[in-house]
Amino acid sequence: MKIILVGANGTMGKHVNQMLALARHEVIRVGRASGDFQVKMENPQEVAQFYKKIGNFDAVVCTAGEVAFTPLLSIQDTEWHSSLQSKLMGQIHLVQQAIPYINERGSFTLISGVLGDEHIRAGTIAATVNSAVEGFVKAAACELSKGVRINGVSPTLLQDSVKDYESYFPGFIPVSGENVAQAFKKSILGIETGQIYRVR
Amino acid sequence: MKIILVGANGTMGKHVNQMLALARHEVIRVGRASGDFQVKMENPQEVAQFYKKIGNFDAVVCTAGEVAFTPLLSIQDTEWHSSLQSKLMGQIHLVQQAIPYINERGSFTLISGVLGDEHIRAGTIAATVNSAVEGFVKAAACELSKGVRINGVSPTLLQDSVKDYESYFPGFIPVSGENVAQAFKKSILGIETGQIYRVR
Numbered sequence: 001m002k003i004i005l006v007g008a009n010g011t012m013g014k015h016v017n018q019m020l021a022l023a024r025h026e027v028i029r030v031g032r033a034s035g036d037f038q039v040k041m042e043n044p045q046e047v048a049q050f051y052k053k054i055g056n057f058d059a060v061v062c063t064a065g066e067v068a069f070t071p072l073l074s075i076q077d078t079e080w081h082s083s084l085q086s087k088l089m090g091q092i093h094l095v096q097q098a099i100p101y102i103n104e105r106g107s108f109t110l111i112s113g114v115l116g117d118e119h120i121r122a123g124t125i126a127a128t129v130n131s132a133v134e135g136f137v138k139a140a141a142c143e144l145s146k147g148v149r150i151n152g153v154s155p156t157l158l159q160d161s162v163k164d165y166e167s168y169f170p171g172f173i174p175v176s177g178e179n180v181a182q183a184f185k186k187s188i189l190g191i192e193t194g195q196i197y198r199v200r
Numbered sequence: 201m202k203i204i205l206v207g208a209n210g211t212m213g214k215h216v217n218q219m220l221a222l223a224r225h226e227v228i229r230v231g232r233a234s235g236d237f238q239v240k241m242e243n244p245q246e247v248a249q250f251y252k253k254i255g256n257f258d259a260v261v262c263t264a265g266e267v268a269f270t271p272l273l274s275i276q277d278t279e280w281h282s283s284l285q286s287k288l289m290g291q292i293h294l295v296q297q298a299i300p301y302i303n304e305r306g307s308f309t310l311i312s313g314v315l316g317d318e319h320i321r322a323g324t325i326a327a328t329v330n331s332a333v334e335g336f337v338k339a340a341a342c343e344l345s346k347g348v349r350i351n352g353v354s355p356t357l358l359q360d361s362v363k364d365y366e367s368y369f370p371g372f373i374p375v376s377g378e379n380v381a382q383a384f385k386k387s388i389l390g391i392e393t394g395q396i397y398r399v400r
Contacts, residue, residue: 044277072343073299077244080292084284088328092280099273116335119342127339128288128332135316135331139324143272 002026002057003188006041006094007064009034011160012111015177016063016184023185028054032064041065041090048097059188060098061109062091067129069122069168083125087111088132095140095150105147109187110137112196114156120168130154134196141194149193155180156200175199202226202257203388206241206294207264209234211360212311215377216263216384223385228254232264241265241290248297259388260298261309262291267329269322269368283325287311288332295340295350305347309387310337312396314356320368330354334396341394349393355380356400375399 003020007013008029020027029035030050039050041064065087068079091110098108115123116130137152144150157165159174183197203220207213208229220227229235230250239250241264265287268279291310298308315323316330337352344350357365357374383397 072296072340075296077289080289084288088284088332089277089280092328096272096275115339119339121343124336124339124343128292128336131335131338132288132328132332136324136328138331139315139319139327140272142319143321143324 001059001188002028003059003061004028004030004054004057004098006030006039006060006062007111010063011158012155012177012180013063015181016061019178019181019185020061020188028057041094042085044093044097047093051098051101054101056101056103057098057106058103059107059109060094060102061184061188062094063111063184065090065111065129065133067126069126071122072124075125079125083129084132087129088136091133092136095136099144099148102148105149107148107188107193108140108150109184110150110152112137112152112154114154114172114198114200116154117198118172120170122168137196138194144193149187149191151187151193152196153180153183153187154196154198155183173200201259201388202228203259203261204228204230204254204257204298206230206239206260206262207311210263211358212355212377212380213263215381216261219378219381219385220261220388228257241294242285244293244297247293251298251301254301256301256303257298257306258303259307259309260294260302261384261388262294263311263384265290265311265329265333267326269326271322272324275325279325283329284332287329288336291333292336295336299344299348302348305349307348307388307393308340308350309384310350310352312337312352312354314354314372314398314400316354317398318372320370322368337396338394344393349387349391351387351392351394352396353380353383353387354396354398355383373400 067083112130112133115126267283312330315326
């Protein structure tokens with residue numbers, strides 16, 4: 001399979017990249033400033049140009065997207081804007097712009113996260129954006145044609161992130177990047193659509 | 201109770217307005233172009249100025265917010281933008297800007313909708329935005345202080361809207377505006393927070 005991996009150099013992306021390489025897929029690694037191609041996913045024209053360059057492919061996998069962490073009482077409008085543009089609209093652009101190029105029975109796998117389901121201090125933007133991503137996945141699954149599927153993966157705190165973020169996630173049991181990568185595999189190689197695979 | 205009702209002149213707002221009037225609450229009716237005050241909820245500065253004018257109050261209730269209905273394959277970026285600005289960010293501004301003015305143990309009640317849970321043709325933006333609103337409500341409930349509560353109401357197709365929208369909602373059993381207004385009442389006068397009242 002020819003698979004586009006956006007966020008390939010990120011904490012989660014590295015695990016997905018390794019899993020896909022082990023399974024001997026052709027992986028096109030995309031990052032903001034690293035990888036085989038540099039694409040700003042917030043920019044739909046840039047995303048469209050990238051896909052045009054690649055031609056056809058079987059899957060788009062996204063492990064990228066940033067959200068701001070700020071207590072509700074001090075969230076600035078610019079933080080809402082940048083978070084919605086990055087993790088929500090960025091992933092939506094990756095889907096919408098790919099539609100002319102993705103092969104029949106291809107798939108999209110987007111990333112949401114535990115903060116749509118459980119809440120931490122300063123996590124209101126993350127909760128809002130993750131919920132939006134999941135709403136998009138479930139609805140888009142009903143509208144895609146030619147057997148193209150779309151799923152989401154919602155990981156909890158990663159073992160790799162414990163050192164940096166543990167204090168923000170009291171009582172959250174971290175999961176291994178390898179296990180989260182398996183949820184991506186389930187989405188890419190499985191037959192389901194409109195699912196959110198929660199790795200907890 | 202002194203209650204601010206945003207969208208008071210809309211299909212759903214009229215029912216909430218009537219329910220609140222019957223219960224003898226003081227209702228401040230807000231609309232884009234009608235009501236006691238005209239406020240564009242997409243504009244956080246305008247929302248802040250409005251609240252400053254009103255002073256303290258016990259509840260903010262929103263029955264307003266527009267989303268575009270377009271098939272996934274032809275959604276334009278401008279439609280995403282206007283829908284996110286209206287039904288998501290508009291409602292978020294109503295909450296964030298009210299925090300300095302809302303009374304202790306006051307409440308917010310926002311509106312989402314059935315299209316976050318069940319899907320119809322051209323409903324992907326609605327699904328995304330409704331899910332985002334619900335994610336915001338659940339997270340914000342954990343961050344609000346002074347006993348201030350926040351809930352959402354998610355109505356299915358309204359009886360009043362059957363004539364115009366029936367063909368888009370095959371097999372959806374419509375509900376009365378009066379019953380949906382009761383869900384708003386439950387949120388405003390009840391004790392729960394972080395709930396989504398689904399009226400189906």
